Amino acid sequence: MKDFIIPWDDDRDMGTKAVQGAPVTLTVDGFEVTVPEGTSVMRAASEIGMQIPKLCASDNLEAFGSCRLCVVEIEGRRGTPASCTTPVAEGMVVRTQSSKVKKIRKGVMELYISDHPLDCLTCAANGDCELQDMAGAVGLRDVRYEAPEDGSLINHFEQRQGDQPNPEWIAKDDSNPYFTYDPSKCIVCNRCVRACEEVQGTFALTIEGRGFDSRVSAGGPANDFLTSDCVSCGACVQACPTATLQEKSVIELGTPERSVVTTCAYCGVGCSFKAELNGDELVRMTPYKHGEANRGHSCVKGRFAWGYANHQDRIMNPMIRDSIDEPWKEVSWDEAMTFTANRMRGLQEKYGRKSIGVITSSRCTNEETYLVQKLARGVFMNNNTDTCARVCHSPTGYGLGQTFGTSAGTQNFDSVEHVDVAVIIGANPTDAHPVFASRLKKRVRAGAKLIVVDPRKTDVVRSAHIEAAHHLPLRPGTNVAVVTALAHVIVTEKIYDEDFIRERCDWDEFQDYAAFVSDPRHSPEMTEVLTGVPAEELRKAARLYAQGGNGAIYYGLGVTEHSQGSTTVMGIANLAMMTGNIGREGVGVNPLRGQNNVQGSCDMGSFPHELPGYRHVKGDEVRALFESKWNVKIDPEPGLRIPNMLDAAVSGSFKGLYCQGEDILQSDPDTHHVQAGLAAMECVIVHDLFLNETANYAHVFLPGSTFLEKDGTFTNAERRINRVREVMKPKNGYADWEVTQLLAQAMGADWNYSHPSEIMDEIAETTPGFANVNYEMLDARGSVQWPCNDAAPDGSPIMHIDGFVRGKGRFINTEYVATDERTGPRFPLLLTTGRILSQYNVGAQTRRTENSIWHSEDVLEIHPHDAEVRGIKEGDWIKLASRAGETALRATLTDKVVPGVVYTTFHHPDTQANVITTDFSDWATNCPEYKVTAVQVGLSNGPTEWQREYNEQAARSRRIQTAAE
């Protein structure tokens, strides 16, 4: 049927899922169609543009067959089967519009409508309601059932019937901040329940009761949506064909009339969304079904937490001040740029070329990051550029670079569908990478096994219909010992993949490594005392990973943010190589990156020793390439990393910083030290949406634009380059790349980009992995995974297929070395830090949305045993102290943490958990050791002196001079 082209909207609902199988040919209303075996009749019809009426079916859910609206006639079969649950067969002859099925459909619709309030004109779903559409499609013209006055025919939608309250009527539940549940409009199609189970994997919804009494329910009778297990992902809202589950934004603003496909700016999953608007007013974000990272799903942050873009705290005008004791003064862009350029140049004249630097953002686009590092290298004329990836995944870069030859994660997210054994190390995907977690849980429900290595009993260890085969609850800081012990078991029990090692790695080198790792000091029995992981459990986990089929390792910041972060990454790479779990679908080493563009900011040369594409600045050839492009001389020596910049500031040699879209004062460890460093600088430029914590020490504030207000690209954790599109014009006047360009121009650079696509073209010209990337191709394909060049014109979903990037994979000895951060009598507990679902990183965005309803403050998780000996009860104010500093917050008692370990998040500046964290860091990359701090916990009666002083200073520093002053 190739000659039969209908200009349909290509994200229409095909009714049931696509399947794979041998071709089967049938006819639908006389038209021939060939589809894979196992396809439903409904989908086959849809393939040729015939939309069979339906209500309970949706192509992201398993067919359910409850509404009977989709009936068809099939030659040679009795009755009228439901097309959504009937698979195609060779030679089948289907009729979708016989008088018989038309009559049935009308009857079905008539019944539905008789129990539905007909307030369509004022309903929030008006124009976006499948019930309405279906009434139209079946030609429903009248409803013969009518409730008799005496109330003998009861309905669900009238609050009162006659003069009696209607017992079937249930009030609207608007407890969730983002959507409402109005039971009076429910047709009990079950789509929400199935979406919550199948797509999200939370199992928060059920259908209670039977027949006429059946109702959708979130949790038990005492629960509403907010108090249930619901994580507010919105999958049910999207699935609901009626206004029963409805976004509050649509209720308030009306149904959107246009949409633009773009990419979520929160986490490293990089979900694609349709931003739906009226004019330039955003009404809702709907996950885009052709987004290859998320396949039509999203989490609460991306779908709902975009209100910060219009928050009253957002700063729209540039501001300057001479010193940080003064209030801010609003100025024109011109004045701000002149002021800034003069200051920065002045500092260089006075203190030298290397006295200033930049911090690029993992929140900003590739193009913006590229420009910021170019500003350092080509305008400041030094390599003082770093990025917040320093504090999260720099060890991944080093560790995988050493073993495989590239820092790239090896798989795409789709690969999880082929995993047999998933090993999650130091990552909490249900909170930090929710959409990936949903896809993983789906695979686990289908039979894949799960091994979790984490000090905490995270939600993936055990939740609805998921249970990890093995949870190794290690003591924080002992990752290397555990990973090496896993290798010990695999090597000594000879369950490694010898063929793979001989072919893909260096066999002699492996022999050396095997000798190292076989030493009894690495055995699980010997390491148990250090790690706290039961030896037998560890042995079983090692056997399962080595022998359970496709084994994939997913890891997060619990691996990298340690003094041996890089070593653990190498240990993980060793495990994957020795078991042959590299180079095909369903396996691999997958770093789960935190922020949306951590991958991209690393790719773009943000690090002080690397030009874009991970090429060391000492390389003459690479430097020559950029020198001829930029017309400058590039410094061949590495510049300063963030911690080095702060150290240099304290000692007086580093004086000026341009910080784009990062809040180092809140996000970086050892707040006191960061504070001291910033306070010692003479020109701190903060380029952000809000007056963040770092801005308390800034002299220039340049207002930023949101991801909705600019063009560009983000690269997600699977190396996928996704387009970010300008959905509305920048409210602050300029997109962030324009602001950087203005600054460069003010400092005398001849930069003339007129659109981010030109920046991408420059990236493609200079960076081999991006050689074939351009906006035209991204618009046509949707997205592409780098490397994308002549060798891989369609990009590279999976790396190291025929051989490692570096040639032979390299085994590296991973000796456990205890961190210097040790518990002792003064600080007997170990603190580890992390995140939760509803808040994002420093929380600057999410705290300015309704998401705070789920997490309004950071709390300390402590085991009941540790709490009891300290006299701490649930909700008590406690003081948390380390050798770096102290802060106060509330405690919650939970056995998610083991005795001896406490846990908190760092989303709120009031808590400043980083006052506690120390300046210890990864040996190779200086990635800070966030995950282990020795602390003491004791009762307190409220915020500490330091917290009060800090808040006062912040309030003073945030004053903005009004025009009248």
Place this chain on the structure above:
Amino acid sequence: MPHEKLTRMANQIATFFATQPGTDQAERVAMHLNDFWGPEMRAELKAQAAEDDSDLSPLVKEAIPLI
């Protein structure tokens, strides 16, 4: 930068390379320092070592002339 911090960072690097096979550990420590530390930090380390290298691990001492 405080003396002990620089010492600690250098020693951490040496601790890793000390566990690697081969005879070129000092060279590899030096290479790591050259690749990842800016010239100022390297100079500082050298100056410190010249003054008092008692806290530096043997491998760092061996590497010093190579950076």
